[in-house]
Amino acid sequence: MTQGKKNVIVFDTAAESSGALSVLQGFYQEALEDKSINWIFVVSTPDLDESDNIKVLKFPQTKKSWFHRLYFDLFTAPKLAKIYKADCILSLQNVCIRNGSIPQLLFIHQSIPFCDKRFSLLKTPKLWIYQNVISRLIFFSAKKADKIAVQTAWMKNALVSKTSCLPEKIAIIPPEIKLAGSKKFKNSPRAFKSFFYPAMPLLYKNHDVILQAAKILKSAGYADFSLYFTIPPDSETAKKFSAEKININALGTLSASDMCKFYSETVTVFPSYLESFGYPLMEARIAGTPIIASDTFFSHEILDGYENAKFFKFDNPQELASLMKECICGKFRYTRTQDNFSMDNAGWRNVINLIKEL
DSSP states (O other), X not given: OOTTSEEEEEEETXXXXXXXXXXXXXXXXXHHHOTTEEEEEEESSOOOOOBTTEEEEEOGGXXXXXXXXXXXXXXXXXXXXXXXXXXXXXXXXXXXXXOTTOOEEEEOOOOGGGOSSOOOTTTOHHHHHIIIIIHHHHHHHHHHOSEEEESSHHHHHHHHHHHOXXXXXXXXXXXXXXXXXXXXXXXXXXXXXXXXXXXXXXXXXXXXXXXXXXXHHHHTTOOOOEEEEOSOXXXXXXXHHHHTTOOOEEOOSOOHHHHHHHHHHSXXXXXXXXXXXXXXXXXXXXXXXXXXXXXXXXXXXHSTTOTTEEEEOTTOHHHHHHHHHHHHTTOOOOOOOOOXXXXXXXXXXXXXXXXXXX
């Protein structure tokens, strides 16, 4: 670490897998390139390499229980900010760190507190806790933070509605998305009979509506189609499809190049009703892929102006079945056009710029 540079401490003990880990790794890669700041990354279990401008502190005990995480946030984290003489704090974990007078930028990417659909304590206790308990911490943190970054306009609007934060306090910084390759969608009858859904088997990812739609199609005599999911073959979701005698290809986790291959050879189906930013929607759009998406704020924001997107109510399998039938029967109007859509202010560089302004 170099004297005379701004010290920024980055807290993300929550990140361990999936989207949260992608956020941490994405920002870390950008920080590696910015030598004008001394970065101190505070994480739980992820492995991040240190460099001349990056120090990494690991606290795996924060993953033992909610109590361990709470104790760390309330007592250990503020001490670390003092020990490392932080000039600024960046919290990538949706909630603020107690910091006295140190300026703090809060990155909010947890969308569950903003979901209108209510979750059950008995059926989905973790989702219920996020919606009814963690949400209070997030809303309180939003009011305390000096500046907030979110990925979409719908998240900004929801945050203003829930917390009465001033809109100018919240910056919209979408992720910068680049596909690993230049493959574009290949328009063919087989492609329109193949449906790809890249998502984890989580409740709000809504695989069940695809199951119901597939049953409707099958009962109507439309069986000549294939389903490709990025779920583990032994997952409960995969077993549910098997029990209903609906064949799927459970692919597990795919490489970036394999993702591109599927975007070029299939129709992307995206029934999720809860996302801070629907990455597959943007990736499919870049590839020129036909998309069938849930009729949600985030879907419309990402697919605004895209001619090859159609929408359905996320809880209406009949609507989804009708759109899938259009594809299967060759009635989906596909237009190969030059899509120059881009999202303003995208990329982690703009988060660093906000930090430098604090």
